[in-house]
Amino acid sequence: MKQTPEEKIVFLNELLGAAYPNPKSELNYESPFQLLIATIMAAQATDRQVNVITRELFRCAPDAETMSRMELDEVRSLVRSINYCNNKAKNILAVSRILVERWQGVVPGTREGLESLPGVGRKTANVVLSNAFDQPVMPVDTHVHRVSNRIGLVHTEKPEETEAGLMTIIPEAWVIPFHHYLLLHGRYTCKAKKPDCAHCTVSGICDYPAKN
DNA sequence: AACTCGGGGCA
DNA sequence: TGCCCAGAGTT
Known part of the structure; x- marks a missing residue:
């Protein structure tokens, strides 16, 4: 058969x-911004690592505006225990600043907008489009x-x-x-x-x- | 198309 | 303990 x-x-x-x-239980974040950042952090990392990192990270920087005002060293120290922490610290800080300067602090709901952000490729963009914007x-x-x-x-x-x-x-x-x-x-x-x-x-x- | 990033999982 | 893993970016 x-x-x-x-x-x-x-x-x-x-x-x-x-x-x-x-x-969706693993992706229950409070905003598209937090979902985006957590998804960037999730590359080559376990769910547990991401949850530990993001809890403290989002306590300090719950939105793009707040994160964009941090120093790189601050971000780096908050994510230092995750894989590729240096790249990811740079990327999420850059993402938060780009969101503030170019997107009025709002996560874009388009593939082109998302993939233009550093650290965001096709898979990460699809996670955000799917979970935050209900795109199929x-x-x-x-x-x-x-x-x-x-x-x-x-x-x-x-x-x-x-x-x-x-x-x-x-x-x-x-x-x-x-x-x-x-x-x-x-x-x-x-x-x-x-x-x-x-x-x-x-x-x-x-x-x-x-x-x- | 191969290489880098780099800690975690597992044999 | 050493091999393999997995997205994004770079060369």
């Missing part, structure tokens, strides 16, 4: 709610990329092609719950090194077990 990617999407949609409940976009990180290819929703090495491929087969209204599912499925079950196919609820439609 070979299934098309579209048929797999319909099957998966039945499972989403039960599979990994409590969507798919932030493709390595989890989403790996899981989508293993299941057989797409067939490509390139993450940007995974994003385009998923968008053609997932109905707009399903994009955000699918992103949540693909991300957590990759993190907890369909892991890069040791995928736990024995306990996987979607192995019936997945290309991976047969191939490995």
Whole structure:
């Protein structure tokens, strides 16, 4: 019983709610600004690291205006325990100043505006567009990329092609719950090194077990 | 297309 | 303890 990617999407949609409940719980920030900064900090870092860092960071600098008036050394000391802290300190300080000077302190809700900010690439922009502006976009990180290819929703090495491929087969209204599912499925079950196919609820439609 | 950033996770 | 990881930017 070979299934098309579209048929797999319909099957998966039945499972989403039960599979990994409590969507968006990790991204419940008070403003688009805080979401943007936390998402920049989240690159190559664990959720726990980000939560520890941002708690103190946002206590000192809850908005762009406040952060923009800080010294680089202050920002650096607040984020010093996270990966790439020097780059990230520079980036988020620059972002806060650009937001104040060019965007009236407001996070832009467009891809071009977001990707023009230092430290913000396609994936980070998509996270902000999705969570803060309710745009039906798919932030493709390595989890989403790996899981989508293993299941057989797409067939490509390139993450940007995974994003385009998923968008053609997932109905707009399903994009955000699918992103949540693909991300957590990759993190907890369909892991890069040791995928736990024995306990996987979607192995019936997945290309991976047969191939490995 | 390869390289850098650099602490955390895991064998 | 040493290898590998993952977004964005640079060369």
